[in-house]
Amino acid sequence: MGLLSKKDAKLITDPLADNNPITIQVLGICSALAVTAELKPSIVMAVSVMFVLAMGSTVISLIRNIIPSKIRIIVQLVIAAALVIIVDQILKAFAYELSKQLSVFVGLIITNCIIMGRFEAFALANGPWRSFLDGIGNSAGYGIILIIVGFFRELLGSGSLLGYKVLGDAIEKTGVYAYGYENNGFMLLAPMALITIGIIIWVQRSRNTSLIEQN
Amino acid sequence: MEHIELFFKSIFIDNMIFATFLGMCSYLAVSKKVATAVGLGAAVIFVLAITVPLNWLLDVYLLKDGALAWLGPEYAQYDLSFLSFIMFIATIATMVQLVEIVVEKFAPALYNSLGIFLPLIAVNCAILGGSLFMQSREIQTLGLAFNYGISSGIGWFLAILAIAAIREKIRYSDVPAPLRGLGITFIITGLMAIGFMSFGGMLTGGDDEKEPTEQTAVVKKIEIKKDAIDIAKNETEIKE
Numbered sequence: 001m002g003l004l005s006k007k008d009a010k011l012i013t014d015p016l017a018d019n020n021p022i023t024i025q026v027l028g029i030c031s032a033l034a035v036t037a038e039l040k041p042s043i044v045m046a047v048s049v050m051f052v053l054a055m056g057s058t059v060i061s062l063i064r065n066i067i068p069s070k071i072r073i074i075v076q077l078v079i080a081a082a083l084v085i086i087v088d089q090i091l092k093a094f095a096y097e098l099s100k101q102l103s104v105f106v107g108l109i110i111t112n113c114i115i116m117g118r119f120e121a122f123a124l125a126n127g128p129w130r131s132f133l134d135g136i137g138n139s140a141g142y143g144i145i146l147i148i149v150g151f152f153r154e155l156l157g158s159g160s161l162l163g164y165k166v167l168g169d170a171i172e173k174t175g176v177y178a179y180g181y182e183n184n185g186f187m188l189l190a191p192m193a194l195i196t197i198g199i200i201i202w203v204q205r206s207r208n209t210s211l212i213e214q215n
Numbered sequence: 216m217e218h219i220e221l222f223f224k225s226i227f228i229d230n231m232i233f234a235t236f237l238g239m240c241s242y243l244a245v246s247k248k249v250a251t252a253v254g255l256g257a258a259v260i261f262v263l264a265i266t267v268p269l270n271w272l273l274d275v276y277l278l279k280d281g282a283l284a285w286l287g288p289e290y291a292q293y294d295l296s297f298l299s300f301i302m303f304i305a306t307i308a309t310m311v312q313l314v315e316i317v318v319e320k321f322a323p324a325l326y327n328s329l330g331i332f333l334p335l336i337a338v339n340c341a342i343l344g345g346s347l348f349m350q351s352r353e354i355q356t357l358g359l360a361f362n363y364g365i366s367s368g369i370g371w372f373l374a375i376l377a378i379a380a381i382r383e384k385i386r387y388s389d390v391p392a393p394l395r396g397l398g399i400t401f402i403i404t405g406l407m408a409i410g411f412m413s414f415g416g417m418l419t420g421g422d423d424e425k426e427p428t429e430q431t432a433v434v435k436k437i438e439i440k441k442d443a444i445d446i447a448k449n450e451t452e453i454k455e
Contacts, residue, residue: 026397029239030340073337074308081301089297104347107300111340113240189412190234194405198398205393 028114042150046143238341267364
């Protein structure tokens with residue numbers, strides 16, 4: 001990346017794996033799990049969070065020297081809420097079906113711990129450009145987990161990806177269904193999101209043993 | 216009947232943790248010890264019981280389509296519902312602050328047990344989620360909104376209490392190293408959520424004549440659930 005210095009590039013690449021907001025920092029799980037039954041809402045959610053986090057971090061960082069520290073939580077909440085309203089209105093106008101599907105979880109981006117966590121931990125102490133990069137990096141780390149979970153849940157649960165039936169038709173028995181394959185409807189239910197993330201954490205920590213926690 | 220139904224539905228069927236994953240961050244972060252889990256759980260019930268009815272009033276008299284009609288007929292066509300996020304979160308943040316001040320002044324004992332958790336709660340998804348679900352499920356009266364706040368708080372409380380108890384025990388068991396800590400907590404929560412799914416049929420298929428039998432069935436199921444948790448604990452003990 002010629003555009004970015006090494007230190008800046010690290011801001012983007014670190015949260016993708018070794019400092020992932022979901023699996024390592026344990027931030028932003030709240031609204032992550034409920035939307036991942038299919039791939040499409042997961043992608044939309046990831047993009048929305050990226051918009052809110054990158055814009056919000058930049059704004060917070062620009063005004064960080066004039067926010068009185070006693071009321072900073074409310075200031076951060078109001079900025080996040082304003083950005084989320086923009087996202088929500090855009091979704092309602094251009095993708096109404098999707099916004100129905102995401103229901104309250106768009107609104108819950110406001111209290112997504114990832115937003116407050118990054119505002120508090122990074123944007124209040126760093127310049128706007130670095131805060132912007134940090135926002136992009138962390139929301140990309142969040143988005144990757146969302147997309148992985150959404151991918152497996154939709155593929156195994158309903159045999160499709162983004163609505164396309166990649167595994168063939170379950171009713172007419174084409175594709176892999178001709179060999180007796182069945183969809184695992186359980187993947188579409190809420191508990192499997194938790195278990196899928198548990199497995200992702202397992203895989204990640206067996207690959208990088210320095211992340212293992214003490215009991 | 217309506218109240219009882221909503222009460223059990225919000226605790227078990229639409230449990231905030233197991234069905235909608237609200238408040239997962241603090242659920243995972245604060246569930247290492249039972250004592251702190253109880254403190255946080257109680258604070259969540261408390262704040263939900265205050266903010267849900269308040270936001271219900273805001274929603275009905277300010278934000279809904281045509282809610283401003285009480286100001287006069289010329290205001291009847293306004294729809295301010297796009298402002299609900301910012302109004303709800305502002306109400307929650309100020310209420311949490313206010314409650315903190317009031318509790319500190321008048322009930323120092325309660326403040327000592329709840330106090331440290333209250334600021335944490337302003338940004339808990341469960342609180343905002345409670346208000347947003349109250350809005351999207353179109354809860355009809357103020358009483359029901361109050362009921363909804365309390366009962367979903369109790370559901371959250373039960374969930375964090377159960378996981379904290381299990382995590383205290385699991386510390387002594389031999390979990391595969393990469394799963395330790397966060398990973399196993401996720402998987403246990405998933406298994407508990409599967410258990411809670413069995414409450415799904417609790418309120419369907421009954422009519423008014425069958426009321427008494429339904430009630431006992433509910434009680435039995437709760438007992439069974441307790442047994443299941445005990446069994447899970449025993450299993451972890453055996454593993455020791």
